[in-house]
Amino acid sequence: MNRAGSSAHFNLLARVLHWTMALAILAMLFVGVGMVASLSLRPTLVSLHRPLGIAILLLAAVRLANRLRHPPPALPADLPAIQKAAATASHILLYALMFAMPLVGWAMVSAGGYPVTMPGGFSLPAIAPHDPTVYAVLRTAHTWLALLLFAVVLMHLAAALYHAWIRRDGVFASMARGAGRHRSDIRS
Amino acid sequence: MLDSDPAAIPASRRRATLAWLAIALIVAAVALAFAWVGGWLGSSRLTSQRFTNAIETANGQVWRGFRRAHAKGVCVAGYFEGNGQGTALSSARLLAPVRTPFVGRLSIGGGSPYGLDARARVRSMALKLDSDDGQQWRMAMNSFPFFGVSSVEAFYEQTRANTPDPATGKPDPARQAAFAKAHPEFARFADWAAHAPWSTSWANTTFNGVDTFRFVNRAGNVRNVRWSMQPQTPFAGMTPEQREQADADYLAEDLAARLAKGELRWDMVVTLAQADDPVNPSQSWPEDRPRVTVGTVVVESSSAQATGACRDINYDPLVLPTGVEASDDPILAARSAVYSVSFNRREHDIASGEAGAATGHAATPESDR
Numbered sequence: 001m002n003r004a005g006s007s008a009h010f011n012l013l014a015r016v017l018h019w020t021m022a023l024a025i026l027a028m029l030f031v032g033v034g035m036v037a038s039l040s041l042r043p044t045l046v047s048l049h050r051p052l053g054i055a056i057l058l059l060a061a062v063r064l065a066n067r068l069r070h071p072p073p074a075l076p077a078d079l080p081a082i083q084k085a086a087a088t089a090s091h092i093l094l095y096a097l098m099f100a101m102p103l104v105g106w107a108m109v110s111a112g113g114y115p116v117t118m119p120g121g122f123s124l125p126a127i128a129p130h131d132p133t134v135y136a137v138l139r140t141a142h143t144w145l146a147l148l149l150f151a152v153v154l155m156h157l158a159a160a161l162y163h164a165w166i167r168r169d170g171v172f173a174s175m176a177r178g179a180g181r182h183r184s185d186i187r188s
Numbered sequence: 189m190l191d192s193d194p195a196a197i198p199a200s201r202r203r204a205t206l207a208w209l210a211i212a213l214i215v216a217a218v219a220l221a222f223a224w225v226g227g228w229l230g231s232s233r234l235t236s237q238r239f240t241n242a243i244e245t246a247n248g249q250v251w252r253g254f255r256r257a258h259a260k261g262v263c264v265a266g267y268f269e270g271n272g273q274g275t276a277l278s279s280a281r282l283l284a285p286v287r288t289p290f291v292g293r294l295s296i297g298g299g300s301p302y303g304l305d306a307r308a309r310v311r312s313m314a315l316k317l318d319s320d321d322g323q324q325w326r327m328a329m330n331s332f333p334f335f336g337v338s339s340v341e342a343f344y345e346q347t348r349a350n351t352p353d354p355a356t357g358k359p360d361p362a363r364q365a366a367f368a369k370a371h372p373e374f375a376r377f378a379d380w381a382a383h384a385p386w387s388t389s390w391a392n393t394t395f396n397g398v399d400t401f402r403f404v405n406r407a408g409n410v411r412n413v414r415w416s417m418q419p420q421t422p423f424a425g426m427t428p429e430q431r432e433q434a435d436a437d438y439l440a441e442d443l444a445a446r447l448a449k450g451e452l453r454w455d456m457v458v459t460l461a462q463a464d465d466p467v468n469p470s471q472s473w474p475e476d477r478p479r480v481t482v483g484t485v486v487v488e489s490s491s492a493q494a495t496g497a498c499r500d501i502n503y504d505p506l507v508l509p510t511g512v513e514a515s516d517d518p519i520l521a522a523r524s525a526v527y528s529v530s531f532n533r534r535e536h537d538i539a540s541g542e543a544g545a546a547t548g549h550a551a552t553p554e555s556d557r
């Protein structure tokens with residue numbers, strides 16, 4: 001039941017990127033809310049948060065390019081249409097947020113008049129004007145988009161485990177493992 | 189083919205129930221951990237937001253669009269001229285014999301933008317310096333020579349002890365006494381506040397970095413340092429009578445009058461720590477520590493903060509160039525955290541149009557209440 005030409009698992013690059021970025025993005029969310037509250041850890045965490053966020057932006061570009069060249073395996077044919085739609089919609093949203101979060105972060109730091117400091121003493125150029133209104137809008141967006149991302153990641157996590165433990169349909173394995181059996185094989 | 193075995197159905201149903209339970213638990217655990225890290229669970233942990241709330245409460249009201257501390261001040265502009273003496277200590281470009289332009293701010297301590305200049309015990313200088321190598325150094329310095337308390341929690345307690353009692357409009361003396369008793373190190377600060385001479389101007393005030401930083405030179409040698417901006421304008425003291433008669437805004441008026449006649453200068457003097465000198469800003473270093481004059485701050489002009497370039501700047505003392513790093517000074521990290529919250533709040537005030545006085549669009553603060 002797979003798309004012609006695509007195998008039943010994500011290619012190695014997709015899998016490596018998925019799991020590295022999953023870890024990095026979850027870390028960014030925790031680091032983010034932790035650093036704006038902490039009276040002691042902020043300096044260390046901010047200097048991790050900025051470059052890691054920019055790294056995620058670069059990796060997201062590689063990941064999208066890889067995905068366009070290597071279409072992912074089709075979802076199991078017997079998956080209800082509503083679940084397929086939810087999967088597709090959430091993946092699109094996750095991709096959008098993987099680009100939006102770092103771009104909004106970078107623009108927000110620019111609009112606040114801060115240098116966008118990276119390790120090694122160099123700074124990225126400002127990508128938004130230093131302006132209180134632009135800053136306030138982007139600062140609010142960074143928080144709400146982060147909360148949206150966190151909510152979608154939680155649902156995504158629940159869905160992945162549902163496939164792994166309840167449906168046991170090979171969807172989890174398609175991201176977890178390399179060359180495996182076809183999803184339809186596992187299912188039957 | 190277990191699924192089609194009738195005897196196994198209850199077992200598989202049990203397994204599915206367990207799996208659902210496990211999924212729910214995992215998701216709930218991750219969500220709870222997130223909320224805990226964000227400080228949204230319980231109200232006991234002291235966070236940057238709660239600290240800023242306490243400052244706003246101590247201010248008696250929220251002055252929309254203004255800094256939640258050091259609310260009253262003026263923007264200044266000028267340049268820093270390094271003399272090269274600091275280059276052996278730190279690789280920061282600022283210390284080379286070059287001119288580095290800055291946008292600065294001179295202010296008084298206190299949360300009200302209408303505080304009386306002659307009553308403000310603490311005066312301050314903040315600088316945002318942009319080097320020609322693209323790096324930035326922000327500083328925020330005060331006229332006190334050391335910080336009053338040794339921990340962030342103690343400063344929080346101090347802030348709360350200074351909060352006006354709604355009944356009297358004044359801080360509760362009993363609460364202040366209890367604070368002083370619980371924090372004996374504060375006596376030294378109280379003594380400074382009571383006895384240090386008052387100078388007549390921002391121009392003849394010394395501004396101290398107070399916190400401890402690390403200088404790293406080209407060879408990678410690290411040294412703990414503190415610095416001060418020492419005025420070239422000679423000290424002149426103010427008597428209590430003069431302070432009584434001084435205009436509410438006399439500091440800004442005096443500054444403008446002096447700048448009309450010429451630029452104002454401060455020498456940047458760096459003090460070098462010895463191995464065991466404390467990083468905590470409440471503890472002074474022995475007088476015999478080596479001092480190096482590394483350059484001069486030159487203020488050329490001033491402008492009102494409502495429309496000046498310093499308004500939308502957060503003088504976060506941890507925006508530092510290569511060659512300068514934070515030390516383990518706990519106050520420094522807390523400042524960076526609280527300034528950010530204060531900055532966010534005042535920029536939101538401005539963006540939402542609630543800051544007429546702070547932006548020069550309304551003459552009186554009443555319209556912001």
Ligand code: HEM
Nearest residue numbers: 018021022025026067091094095153157160171172174175
């Ligand atoms: C937290 C643990 C995570 C688990 C267990 C997990 C699991 C999975 C699984 C099993 C798939 C395959 C779904 C399919 O075949 O359609 C998948 C796909 C995907 N995951 Fe995750 N994921 C996790 C975290 C994340 C995070 C944090 C993100 C990004 C914000 C993310 C983004 C994606 C995207 C966009 C896809 C679609 C495939 C692609 O084009 O890359 N995942 N995930």
Ligand code: HEM
Nearest residue numbers: 028029032033036050053054056101102105106143146528
């Ligand atoms: C995947 C990318 C990113 C994620 C998931 C993320 C997430 C977060 C979160 C959850 C917060 C806390 C928000 C709050 O509680 O109000 C935060 C704050 C922050 N983020 Fe990001 N962020 C990302 C990228 C970036 C980038 C690329 C930058 C800058 C270059 C950046 C700069 C900041 C800063 C400076 C703050 C603190 C702002 C403040 O204290 O006012 N972020 N981020």
Ligand code: HEM
Nearest residue numbers: 255257258293312314328329330397398503522526530531
């Ligand atoms: C934990 C201790 C401290 C707290 C919570 C604190 C809090 C604040 C806050 C909320 C602001 C307003 C920031 C803004 O909106 O931009 C501020 C400004 C300022 N603080 Fe502190 N402060 C602390 C310690 C110090 C120390 C030790 C110094 C001196 C060395 C200092 C010097 C200044 C100066 C100069 C400004 C004004 C900066 C400007 O002109 O924008 N503060 N402080």
